[in-house]
Amino acid sequence: MGRLDGKVAFITGAARGQGRSHALRLAQEGADIIAIDIVDQMDTVPYGMAKPEDLAETVRQIEALDRRIIATKADVRDFEAVKAALDDGVAQLGKLDIVSANAGIFSFGAMEELTDAEWDELQDVNLKGVWHTAKAAIPHLRANGGGSMILTSSSAGVKAVQNIGHYVAAKHGVIGLMRSLALELAPDMIRVNTVNPTSVDTDMIQNSATYELFAPDLPEEERTKDVLGERFKTLNALPIPWVEAVDISNAVLFLASDEARYITGVVFPVDAGQLIK
Amino acid sequence: MGRVEGKVAFITGAARGQGRSHALRLAQEGADIIAIDICEAVPENSYPQATEEDLAETVRQVEALDRRIIATKADVRDFAQLKKAMDAGVAELGRLDIVCANAGIGGTPNRAEDIPEDEWTNMVDINLSGVWRTAKAAIPHLKAGGRGGSIILTSSDAGLFAYQNIAHYVSAKHGVVGLMRTLALELAPDMIRVNSIHPTTVDTPMVQNEGTYKLFRPDLEHPTKDDFAAAAVGMNALPIPWVEAVDISNAVLFFASDESRYVTGVPLPVDAGAAIK
Numbered sequence: 001m002g003r004l005d006g007k008v009a010f011i012t013g014a015a016r017g018q019g020r021s022h023a024l025r026l027a028q029e030g031a032d033i034i035a036i037d038i039v040d041q042m043d044t045v046p047y048g049m050a051k052p053e054d055l056a057e058t059v060r061q062i063e064a065l066d067r068r069i070i071a072t073k074a075d076v077r078d079f080e081a082v083k084a085a086l087d088d089g090v091a092q093l094g095k096l097d098i099v100s101a102n103a104g105i106f107s108f109g110a111m112e113e114l115t116d117a118e119w120d121e122l123q124d125v126n127l128k129g130v131w132h133t134a135k136a137a138i139p140h141l142r143a144n145g146g147g148s149m150i151l152t153s154s155s156a157g158v159k160a161v162q163n164i165g166h167y168v169a170a171k172h173g174v175i176g177l178m179r180s181l182a183l184e185l186a187p188d189m190i191r192v193n194t195v196n197p198t199s200v201d202t203d204m205i206q207n208s209a210t211y212e213l214f215a216p217d218l219p220e221e222e223r224t225k226d227v228l229g230e231r232f233k234t235l236n237a238l239p240i241p242w243v244e245a246v247d248i249s250n251a252v253l254f255l256a257s258d259e260a261r262y263i264t265g266v267v268f269p270v271d272a273g274q275l276i277k
Numbered sequence: 278m279g280r281v282e283g284k285v286a287f288i289t290g291a292a293r294g295q296g297r298s299h300a301l302r303l304a305q306e307g308a309d310i311i312a313i314d315i316c317e318a319v320p321e322n323s324y325p326q327a328t329e330e331d332l333a334e335t336v337r338q339v340e341a342l343d344r345r346i347i348a349t350k351a352d353v354r355d356f357a358q359l360k361k362a363m364d365a366g367v368a369e370l371g372r373l374d375i376v377c378a379n380a381g382i383g384g385t386p387n388r389a390e391d392i393p394e395d396e397w398t399n400m401v402d403i404n405l406s407g408v409w410r411t412a413k414a415a416i417p418h419l420k421a422g423g424r425g426g427s428i429i430l431t432s433s434d435a436g437l438f439a440y441q442n443i444a445h446y447v448s449a450k451h452g453v454v455g456l457m458r459t460l461a462l463e464l465a466p467d468m469i470r471v472n473s474i475h476p477t478t479v480d481t482p483m484v485q486n487e488g489t490y491k492l493f494r495p496d497l498e499h500p501t502k503d504d505f506a507a508a509a510v511g512m513n514a515l516p517i518p519w520v521e522a523v524d525i526s527n528a529v530l531f532f533a534s535d536e537s538r539y540v541t542g543v544p545l546p547v548d549a550g551a552a553i554k
Contacts, residue, residue: 179553186514186550198539237465243539250536259527262477262520265553269543273465276458276542 002030003257008093010034010086012076012133013103015050017202018152020058021245022100022252027067029253031098034089035059036074036082038103042125044118045105046209068093076103076129083136096140098256099149101133106204108213111165119166126170127177134181138190146189148256151178152248153194155271163213171196175267182265191264195251198271199232199242237273279307280534285370287311287363289353289411290380292327294481295431297335298522299377299529304344306530308375311366312336313351313359315380319399323385323488345370353380353407360414373418375533376428378411383483386492389444397445404449405456412460416469425468429532430457431525432473434548442492454544461542470541472532477548478509478519514550 009026013019014035023033039052055071062069070092072085090096104126107118130151141147156164157171175194182192199205211223214231229241251270254260269275286303290296291312300310316329332348339346347369349362367373381404384396408430419426435443436450454473461471478484485502493508494500506518528547531537546552 182550182553183514187516189515191515191550237462238468238470238539238541239466240539247536247539251540254531254536259524259531260547262515262517262524262549263528263545263547264515264550265548266546268545270537270540271542272539273461273541276461 002028003253003259004098005030007031007097007256008034008090008095009098009100009256010089010096010133010137011100011102012036012082012129014058014071015039015054016058017204018200018245018248019100019102020054020061021249022102023058023069024061024065025246025249025253026098026256027062027065027069029257030067032067032093033062033069034086034093034096035069035071036076036085038075039073042105042121044107044115044121046107047203047207049105076132077124079132079135082132086136086140090140095144096137097144097147099133099137099141099147100152100252101130101149102152103129103133104152106164106167106210108164108167110163114166122166123170126167127173130174131177134177138185141185141190142188147191148260149181149190149192150252150255151192151194153178153196153267155196155198155269155274157194157196158267158269158275178267179265186264191255191260193255193263193266193268195248195255196267196269196271197243197248198236198274200248201242201244205242235274235277236271237277240272243270243272279305280530280536281375282307284308284374284533285311285367285372286375286377286533287366287373287415288377288379289313289407291335291348292316292331293335294327294483295479295522295525296377296379297331297338298526299379300335300339300346301342302523302526302530303375303533304339304342304346306534307344308533309344309370310339310346311363311370311373312346312348313362315352316350319382319403320395322382324383324482324486353410354402356410356414359410363414363418367418372422373415374422374424374426376411376415376419376426377431377529378408378428379431380407381431381483383489384443384446385488386442388442392445400445401449401452404446405452408453409456412456416464419469420467425470427533427537428460428469428471429529430471430473432457432475432544434475434477434546434551436473436475437544437546437552457544458542465541470532470537472541472543472545474525474528474532475544475546475548475552476520476525477513477551479525480519480521484519512551512554513548514554517549520547520549
């Protein structure tokens with residue numbers, strides 16, 4: 001008996017990284033999945049984004065668990081595309097119980113150096129895209145008689161880190177959005193919470209651009225994963241450099257399940273103690 | 278395979294209510310239990326305390342799950358009693374992994390200026406200092422195990438914001454958050470995680486008594502459970518008057534399990550959205 005038997009989950013940014021991990025973890029516990037991802041490169045993102053074959057791999061792995069998945073290429077900045085993909089998924093899978101608004105991008109620069117393009121693209125994906133995701137899902141959750149939305153914020157949603165001011169602002173905004181949604185949707189027994197990860201061992205941080213942000217003093221050939229791990233470790237209270245995607249997925253699973261049936265409006269750090277350090 | 282299979286949990290205030298529920302939920306998932314409870318009346322508390330029969334019933338229910346339990350009558354105000362019970366339990370069961378500092382009293386409602394000196398002292402001695410003593414007795418065992426561990430402190434929504442007429446309770450429960458954050462920082466190098474849980478009203482004897490009913494319905498001479506429910510629902514965002522003890526236990530289980538292996542320093546409301554209302 002899985003902890004999510006019979007439920008259907010909508011996950012954005014599901015082609016790889018945390019999104020794929022959430023899809024797999026929820027499917028392991030019995031959920032069917034509606035997945036979207038842009039599977040394309042964006043102009044201001046300084047690392048390689050997911051490709052169509054990544055989303056196909058998520059599909060393969062879910063089907064290997066004997067669960068159903070409806071995966072569509074869609075951009076969270078485009079409300080009509082999100083809505084069309086979700087409506088189609090719900091039509092095929094019959095209902096919607098869980099929403100994981102996970103899609104997000106990362107770029108960096110000092111506040112006075114960020115360009116309008118960098119600022120706007122990041123807000124459009126990391127904040128507006130979350131609102132689009134919720135907006136598309138609400139009618140289906142209401143029709144379902146309740147549900148659970150989990151918005152991916154960040155420890156940067158609570159506490160600033162230098163040189164990513166646009167990311168900090170967007171992830172703080174996600175908490176305000178979560179609290180507003182939680183209040184507005186509580187009468188319908190729709191719960192809304194955020195997960196707030198510290199650094200997660202995914203392609204979004206394990207790339208040469210992010211390494212440069214953390215180790216600008218080192219020549220590129222010395223920026224190894226081990227060396228960077230020591231730098232990342234200084235952010236956390238627990239003596240670890242980063243958490244794994246599955247650690248975020250386990251928090252998503254808890255919040256998605258009926259074990260959290262009365263938890264709403266909560267900022268849920270999975271951050272190795274970063275926020276108390 | 279249970280989610281805390283092979284682990285040992287120490288639980289204070291385990292004779293009934295949330296403490297018994299935690300013992301049962303953790304035992305269902307494979308843990309053995311070391312339980313203590315004062316099992317007698319605390320002066321000036323406005324409702325009847327647990328008895329030795331209640332603690333015996335917890336033992337019976339845990340054993341019915343085929344788990345082991347060492348239960349002792351002990352008072353969290355007395356470090357020597359607490360330490361003796363914990364040491365004996367660890368000697369018998371062989372290890373310690375999980376600590377639930379759950380023991381607490383509701384006290385008697387009064388305006389801040391009218392709280393008697395001894396009631397203030399007693400409240401803080403049980404609901405704050407008792408939590409510190411519980412952690413203090415547990416830390417050597419958790420460190421000695423070398424496997425890390427998880428300490429879960431029961432605070433309250435009254436640990437996040439104030440309610441009128443229970444200044445001593447609100448102060449002690451806020452103090453638990455400060456204690457949690459300090460313990461989390463100090464113990465992080467040993468991979469010992471410390472988090473707090475913040476319930477809204479829970480359907481237990483501490484709440485379901487005439488003293489609480491009168492606190493919430495001063496307008497009625499003999500308020501009933503239904504009268505209280507009508508007032509309690511107004512505190513929550515979700516349209517429910519209170520949560521069940523098992524809802525708190527499910528959050529305890531998440532923190533106790535390896536699914537939250539990198540979660541520390543977190544105050545987790547299980548409060549039907551009361552904190553955001």
